[in-house]
Amino acid sequence: MNGAADMGGMMGFGPVQPEPEHVRFHAAWEKRVLAMTLAMGTTGQWNIDQSRAARESLPPPQYLAKTYYEIWLAGMEKLMAERGLVSGDEIAAGHALQPAKPLARVLTLDKVPEVLARGGPSDRPSDAKARFKVGDRVRAKNIHPAGHTRLPRYVRGHTGVIELVHGAHVFPDVSAQGQGDAPQWLYTVRFDGRELWGEQGDPTLSVSVDAWESYLEPVT
Numbered sequence: 001m002n003g004a005a006d007m008g009g010m011m012g013f014g015p016v017q018p019e020p021e022h023v024r025f026h027a028a029w030e031k032r033v034l035a036m037t038l039a040m041g042t043t044g045q046w047n048i049d050q051s052r053a054a055r056e057s058l059p060p061p062q063y064l065a066k067t068y069y070e071i072w073l074a075g076m077e078k079l080m081a082e083r084g085l086v087s088g089d090e091i092a093a094g095h096a097l098q099p100a101k102p103l104a105r106v107l108t109l110d111k112v113p114e115v116l117a118r119g120g121p122s123d124r125p126s127d128a129k130a131r132f133k134v135g136d137r138v139r140a141k142n143i144h145p146a147g148h149t150r151l152p153r154y155v156r157g158h159t160g161v162i163e164l165v166h167g168a169h170v171f172p173d174v175s176a177q178g179q180g181d182a183p184q185w186l187y188t189v190r191f192d193g194r195e196l197w198g199e200q201g202d203p204t205l206s207v208s209v210d211a212w213e214s215y216l217e218p219v220t
Contacts (some may be wrong), residue, residue, distance in 0.1 A: 002144055002153055004060035009154035009196065030069040037072055038115070042107040046079050048120055049175040053148035054078045124183035126168035130213075132187060136162045136220040140189070140211060148176035151215045155207070158195050159219050163208055164188035171212055185213040 007013060025031050041051060055075035056063075063071060080086040090097050107115060131137060142157040143149070150172050166186040174182035193205030 001057060001147060001149070003056050004058070005056035005064040006163070007155045008152050014066060025069075026067075033069045033073045033076075038108045038112075040076060040080070042115060042119070043103045043105050045083055045085070045103070045116060047175055047178075049148065049170070049172040050178060051079065052172070053176040056148065062211055122170040123166075124170055125170050126180050126183045126185065128168070128185070130165055130185045132162050132165070132185075132213070132216065132218070134162050134165060138162060138189060139217040139219050140209075141215055141217055143215070145173065147173060149173050149215075152209060154164075155189075155191055155209055155211075158191055159208075160189040160191040160195070162187050163190045166210070169212070171214070172210060173212075187211055187216070 002124040025034075033098050037051070041048065046054075055071050058066075058071065058074055058078075062074065066074060077086065077091055081088065081091070085101055087097065137159060138161070139155065139159045140151060140155045143151065164187065166188065169186040171182040171184045174180060187210070188208050189211050190208045192203075193201040193207070194203055195201075196207060
């Protein structure tokens, strides 16, 4: 879906202002939102692609008016409401109004280091052979899916070169719909700046994008 989150290369938003690497939070409540997101993810009620899709599918007026962790909170509220884990009245009140519903898994404090260290590997076995190899020229398809996708809008229709082959991984477009892993081969594709931005682009610039196989077509 071409949502407000896919703003890479768009004009009118001003320059990107990088922050120091050590600045991760701007308020204590942001740490709490991150903790809640990790805790709810551990319950197994949704996967990471469904979590991303919930945030990135927020209506543009909402998405653009929120800060980073406000978007995370809104996405989590959306997922919980869809699964009957919270009501609109409870969200408005800021606390539970009904008894908590049982969950299959609960993240306890003593398990946090273990869970964070384990992460969530997305590599999967595949019987299919990789269609592309390092050095191949490919074009990102000009697609506009109705659902979730990880192909940035600004590279669609543009030509790049396969830089890395990562093996087969969970395909997020399908995973975000709760329809399984549907593993595909994953590649890093390098695009030259002028290919993306035209003659006024910086000739010394290149952008590398991770792209699944179905996003790409060969260029001969």
